[in-house]
Amino acid sequence: MQVGCNSPGLPAAFLQKILILLHVTMCVVVGKTLMILFPNAMKRYILKLGEKSRMNENPKFSYENWGPTFFSFKYLLFVLKVKWKRLEDEALEGHPAPNTPVVTLSGEVCRLFDFVQDNRPLILNFGSYFSSIADFLIIYIEEAHAVDGWAFKNNVVIKNHRSLEDRKIAAQFLQKNNPLCPVVLDTMENLSSSKYAALPERLYLLQGGKVIYKGGVGPWNYHPQEIRAILEKMK
Known part of the structure; x- marks a missing residue:
């Protein structure tokens, strides 16, 4: 049968x-x-x-x-x-973008679209700055190379996140480098990472509630220059 x-x-x-x-x-x-x-x-x-x-x-x-x-x-x-x-990928170019929940470093729960200003493009940078024509948001997701997972040597020592507080502490390593845009945390259900198929890292451009650009999966196909080229055309 x-x-x-x-x-x-x-x-x-x-x-x-x-x-x-x-x-x-x-x-x-x-x-x-x-x-x-x-x-x-x-x-x-x-x-x-x-x-x-x-x-x-x-x-x-x-x-x-x-x-x-x-x-x-x-x-x-x-x-x-x-x-x-x-x-679980739901982020398709030309289609509505998932408005997933994220958490600020102060603990406030909000959604991705809360960071959209008018009809300006919003660049989502998923992972463990460009011009005045777009806004940027870094979404800190689960660790790709945690010391208790598939770890590399001579790397930052971070364990897999067991709680939102763990993820917040890990994101503070990134904050020390003074990124020029807001940093938020994915939920512990990893909703943003899942719906945007973002693990281990990925770039998106949203505008008008839709996915305008969907970058390749990192690290091999993570190309910020592609976003730069799109923004140059928007000037």
Whole structure:
């Protein structure tokens, strides 16, 4: 008997998660095997990926700090979490933007649209400044590389957030760098991260309640210059 995606016993989302599990597990097993058999070739490959996110440009953050962590068991768990969360993505270009709740560092619960001024564009920067024609908002989401998860060496020591207070304390590391825009926290239900498929980092441009630009998923496809180009055209 053939079981379809519409079978009441096997919801489509469940089947999608199983397929993702099989695919990611296969990729991790193959990647780990290649790292053992061809370490130098895999190092060149991973460094090539690092160039996309400019991770290689930080002299204090060498390949040995992050490269060997690829294809580990914690890497597998993290990639699964990211890909499963993307199934909840509701932020589509040209469609209404999810008005998800966020929390200010003072503890006030508000929504993304509360940061929209008139019909000005609002740039959402999801992660663990441009001109006077747009407003910017940093949404601090769950940690991508917590020390009790898929961790890198020589990195900021932050554990996975167990409470909103943990997330607030972690966001204060970012505040010390004096970002030129408001910083808010995603809820502990990770509603903004889920509905915008933002983990581990992502850029969006909203205007008129709609998603005008949806950036690629970081770190490899996180390109602030694309936002800059759009804003230049708006001048």
